[in-house]
Amino acid sequence: MLARQPHPRVSIVAPFYNESDAIRHFFAKVTTVLDELGCTDYEIVCVNDGSKDDTLTQLVETSRRDPHVVVVDLSRNFGKEAALTAGIDEATGDVIIPIDSDLQDPPELIGVMLEQWRAGFDVVLAKRADRSSDGYLKRRTAELFYRVHNRLSDTPIPENVGDYRLMDRMVVDALKLLPERRRFMKGLFAWVGFRSTTIEYVRDRRVAGNTKFSGLKLINFAIEGITSFSTAPLRLTTYAGIVVSLLAFIYAAAVVIRTLVHGIDWPGYSSLIAVVLFLGGVQLISVGIVGEYIGRIYMESKGRPVYLVQRRYGKRRDAEETR
Known part of the structure; x- marks a missing residue:
């Protein structure tokens, strides 16, 4: 040098x-x-x-x-x-x-x-x-x-x-x-x-x-840093969607099999609500991550100094x- x-x-x-x-x-x-x-x-x-x-x-x-x-x-x-x-x-x-x-x-x-x-x-x-x-x-x-x-x-x-x-x-x-x-x-x-x-x-x-x-500013700063240099969170939402879909398919298959064997529906209102809330949470997180990237595109497109x-x-x- x-x-x-x-x-x-x-x-x-x-x-x-x-x-x-x-x-x-x-x-x-x-x-x-x-x-x-x-x-x-x-x-x-x-x-x-x-x-x-x-x-x-x-x-x-x-x-x-x-x-x-x-x-x-x-x-x-x-x-x-x-x-x-x-x-x-x-x-x-x-x-x-x-x-x-x-x-x-x-x-x-x-x-x-x-x-x-x-x-x-x-x-x-x-x-x-x-x-x-x-x-x-x-x-x-x-x-x-x-x-x-x-x-x-x-x-x-x-x-x-x-x-x-x-x-x-x-x-x-x-x-x-x-x-x-x-x-x-x-x-x-x-x-x-x-x-x-x-x-x-x-x-x-x-x-x-x-x-x-x-503390809130530090959290926002961390999110800014991750979304500025990586699209991995978007891929993670895709992976999460695949995993949740597989779990839902397995759950549905278990319900069908139990109905065929026992002749009755599988009881479980609480478990059904838990699954619905879980899926809703995953969807909201996914929308939030996508929104974070769309927000960055929106701010950059304005061209402000x-x-x-x-x-x-x-x-x-x-x-x-x-x-």
């Missing part, structure tokens, strides 16, 4: 949604790490995803003090995947590093990532070797999601690897070619491929504030806009 330049332009991409309590900690930590690494040519792209608190105000004030900070203010809350897409689209660096603003993913890994990039890797993944900072239920559901997704999908995603990673400009340019609007970024990162390596770390607790992902930018802030962006 060819070695890269020693001092690339680095773009840090961080989505923000109601993170006013964490902003001060975030910039203090990230800028300290970059300064210690000797990075002089860098930018911190902050995407305000329709925050309701004073997140935008703090970000704008920071951008006025620090010329390295760029703020992209979206017109409303589009969700983390859209905000991450906006930040990646805005980034101008040779390497792009998405990171959460809550500092659960330690910025100290940036130096290790750059070393691996200089060695020739296009993507450097950060894998969570220890997730004890997350709750028990979140850890177990995450394990289940990775297991189910990778079993069903033709594009497996690395287990316990989030958005925190380093990507070469070539990888980001490839991501920009992908046209879908309902974006599951972990899957898109995996789909583009390129030469990658993995480093492990222990995930910390949030420096401030609370997580914005509720992934996000809308209300305004950009930052000395570098202001200079570019006045040219």
Whole structure:
């Protein structure tokens, strides 16, 4: 693998949604790490995803003090995947590093990532070797999601690897070619491929504030991920229909045989109701799965943009806009 330049332009991409309590900690930590690494040519792209608190105000004030900070203010809350897409689209660096603003993913890994990039890797993944900072239920559901997704999908995603990673400009340019609007970024990162390596770390607790992902949002996120990269659920409904039909045929044959032998119908109102309810449940699940895919087709067919930018802030962006 060819070695890269020693001092690339680095773009840090961080989505923000109601993170006013964490902003001060975030910039203090990230800028300290970059300064210690000797990075002089860098930018911190902050995407305000329709925050309701004073997140935008703090970000704008920071951008006025620090010329390295760029703020992209979206017109409303589009969700983390859209905000991450906006930040990646805005980034101008040779390497792009998405990171959460809550500092659960330690910025100290940036130096290790750059070393691996200089060695020739296009993507450097950060894998969570220890997730004890997350709750028990979140850890177990995450394990289940990775297991189910990778079993069903033709594009497996690395287990316990989030958005925190380093990507070469070539990888980001490839991501920009992908046209879908309902974006599951972990899957898109995996789909583009390129030469990658993995480093492990222990995930910390949030420096401030609370997580914005509720249990229901995590479930919807998992469904989004599975349906974005696999049609296996549709095939499973077909298999379920075949199995249920076979069981119904066996049940009907048993009724006929018993009637011929004993001369009476097979009693069992409760069992009949159970079978009817079971079949109804299978049908509703099947309709729901088909509806999920039809919904995705419907949203993609509209052709709406992934996000809308209300305004950009930052000395570098202001200079570019006045040219």
